[in-house]
Amino acid sequence: MQELVAAYEAGATVYQLADRFEINRRTVGEILKRQKVKTRWQLLTEADVDEAERLYAQGLSLARIGKQLDVSGGAVRLRLLRRGVQLRDRHDRS
Structure with missing residues (x-):
């Protein structure tokens, strides 16, 4: 270990x-x-999700938003879906 x-x-x-x-x-x-090791991944705060929603509405892709917030695009996607945000078709990415 x-x-x-x-x-x-x-x-x-x-x-x-x-x-x-x-x-x-x-x-x-x-x-x-x-082992109580501080991990490198981080959770999105509500303020982060607000920012993600704003950026997504402006047309940024989930991957680009994730990069800005230092999380995966999948984490952004999950949190936006939980919030009820209607996601674009994958072919509409920026």
């Missing part, structure tokens, strides 16, 4: 660690959580 934590803190991703230790990426996350 300490080797996994040290590698994560040195910059390895959860996916890289899962491959290296031959475990599921979720297991890596659980180990990091149990």
Whole structure:
């Protein structure tokens, strides 16, 4: 476990660690959580979701919004859907 934590803190991703230790990426996350390691991912605040909604309405893609907010486009998509935002057809991306 300490080797996994040290590698994560040195910059390895959860996916890289899962491959290296031959475990599921979720297991890596659980180990990091149990070891109280501060993870690099972050949750979107309500203010972030407000900003994401504004940017999306202006035509930015989910990926570009995610990049601006330092999260994945999938995280932005999920939060906008939960808020009830009607998403564009994928071919309308900026």
